Amino acid sequence: EQDVLKSLTVLPGVQQGYEGSAGVFVRGGSPDQNLILLDGVPVYNATHLFGFVSVFTPEALQSVDFYKGGFPARYSGRLSSVIDVRMKEGNKNHAETDITIGPITSKFTHQGPIRKGKSSYLISARRTLLDLVVTGIAKISQASNNEVVIPGLNLYDLNAKFNFELNPKNHLYVSLYGGGDLLSSNFKDNYSFEGGETKQSTTVKLKWGNRIGALRWTSQLGNKFYLNTALSSGSFRYNIHNKYEQTVKNQDGKEEIWTDVVYKTLVNNNKLQFLLDWYLPKNKIQFGASGELNNYLPGQQEIEQHNGEDIRRGNGTVNNEALAFFIDDQLSIGDQFTVQGGLRLDWYDLGGKWHSYVTPRTNAKLIVNHNLSLFFSYAQMVQPLHLLTNSSVGLPSDIWVPATENVRPETSQQITLGTYLKVNDRFSYKFDSYYKTLKGVINYKAGNSFMDIYDNWEKLVETGVGEAWGFENSWNYKTSRLNTWVNYTLSWNNRKFESINSGKAFPFKFDRRHDINLGCVYNLTDNIECSAVWTYQTGMAATIPLQDYQAAGPIDYTITDFITSIDIEDTHRIQYFKEYNNYRLPAFHHLDLGVTFKMQKRNFYREWKLGVYNAYARQNAYMYYPQTSPIGETKFKQVSIFPIIPSISYHVKF
Secondary structure: OOOHHHOOOOOEEEEEEEOOOOEEEEEOHHHHHHEEOOOEOOOOEEEEEEHOOOOOOOOEEEEEEEEEOOOOOOOOOOOEEEEEEEEOOOOOOOEEEEEEEEEOOEEEEEEEEEEOOEEEEEEEEEOOOOOHHHHHOOOOOOOOOOOEEEEEEEEEEEEEEEEEEEEEOOEEEEEEEEEEEEEEEEEEEEEEOOOOOEEEEEEEEEEEEEEEEEEEEEEEOOOOEEEEEEEEEEEEEEEEEEEEEEEEOOOEEEEEEEEHHHHHHEEEEEEEEEEEEEEEEEEEEEEEEEEEEEEEEEEEEEEEEOOOEEEEEEEOOEEEEEEEEEEEEEEEEEEOOEEEEEEEEEEOOOOEEEEEEEEEEEEEEEOOOOOOEEEEEEEEEOEEEEEEEEOOOOOOOOEEEOOOOOOOOOEEEEEEEEEEEEEEOOOOEEEEEEEEEEEEEEEEEEOOOOOOOOHHHOOOOOEEEEEEEEEEEEEEOOOOOOEEEEEEEEEEEEEEEEHHHHHHOOEOOOOOOEEEEEEEEEEEEOEEEEEEEEEOOOOEEEEOEEEEEEEOOOOOOOEOOOOOEEEEEOOOOOEOOOOOOOOOOOOOEEEEEEEEEEEEOOOOEEEEEEEEEEEOOOOOOOOEEEEEEEOOOOOEEEEEEOOOOOEEEEEEEE
């Protein structure tokens, strides 16, 4: 499955999270610190299938701009990276159709003119076919059983874009996107007893997805000025629906018992932005202003019962606003030196009180000669929202919450130095070094999790600091038929919280010391392309006790947890922890192979893609859990979810 986010993990400084995950960790950051945009609108959850694929349909995309440092002033709201994805605008001259059929998803994309040469459209749809197979097999195989378990799995993406040329100097664009996942399970069992029968069913449904709409107007004002006005709205919803029903029939009649539980969370962003580009002989200056209205539902639970005892608990809806002004100036000094300076001023409503943040940015590039270039960048960033996540759960159990007076916005500073060396027309080398500091990062306090929705979320978390630095290396060799690369990153990534690890710094969960990516794409002929990519990463950091044993008898006193410094009443087991994240899981690595057969006949193009994920069946850890033997010995077991996986897909374009 082609994927935008997974392709970024090939780059140095960009790491994959879990096995099969499409989430990206950039230069010591976490996935919530990536500003992911689709036609300028934030995407809050960018993955399907627990992170196996992203929400972006490749056939509907025009371009992807990726920044991991030196951010232009028009970008704000996240700390670590910007992934700016743009949809195709549609073909103004003739119609085109793309169809792909594959084991994970099948896709349909169509574009063409509304008015030839003046306006165009693009529509795209993607859906998985796995649910038809999985659900169908489950129903057939359990048709005669008294106990039935029917699983359900679905994902979809719908894209649409319309492009109108109002006149040679004015264009109007309309972008729409809707996508989501549905994971369900229906448990049923029936059993009879003397004089009656009992029927029970439990239905669990998890639904999550994004909605995006954008209206953009571009206007040329004379020969030097271009105005870009955008009005947009984007949202992410996450719902869990759990319903239990029981019917008992006996000689006394029929009794029905049921409970209906709904958990939901929501984030919505509405934005108006103006960008003015001013082109001068040696300068490009960009001015801008924006205003935002945001809505958050940090987590709410509604319980309805057969006896009328309904319960509603959790956090209420929170609204806030933001304003921003920014300027960027890109200046060329001769043919060899380019410098870009930017300044951004943000005002955030933090629970009724406004706070301002000034964030400078700068980039510089020196072309020493035809083969050698030097780079420098510095950027300050502010993130006015936080992500509460339970890392032990493989579902999108993520709750977006706004920064408040008590839990302030996250901030970062990053400095980068780099060089690019072009040895010859085939071989090149790029080196970057970076140092980043993070302030205001959050973590759940000891004993709390995202399920504690009956509390104010601000009481569940604490803020800390982070520090990340590293060295990125990229070697590339390219000929007319061969493209090979070696990317290697050596990095450190630490966090520090007052009540964790006795206030001492500890490795972040995704502190991966070594990250290596080897890749090769070779065209055997004009119609056959072969590829191989090998990925290696140091194992994730984890916290396990050095000693864990059953107490000899009842213990009536409390012990102090070494990591959290909190007193715990312990009457069963004794565990001793030396440090937080004191253990490394086994290294993560896998080899992916692929071959593509292409055929072009006039206006009809087709291709077969064959691939193997994890070709040597490496058992990479998805999660781990403790298991205690009858004699009291505890060992940790790992769970691996993706063995060797072959794939095949068929793609046509006409």
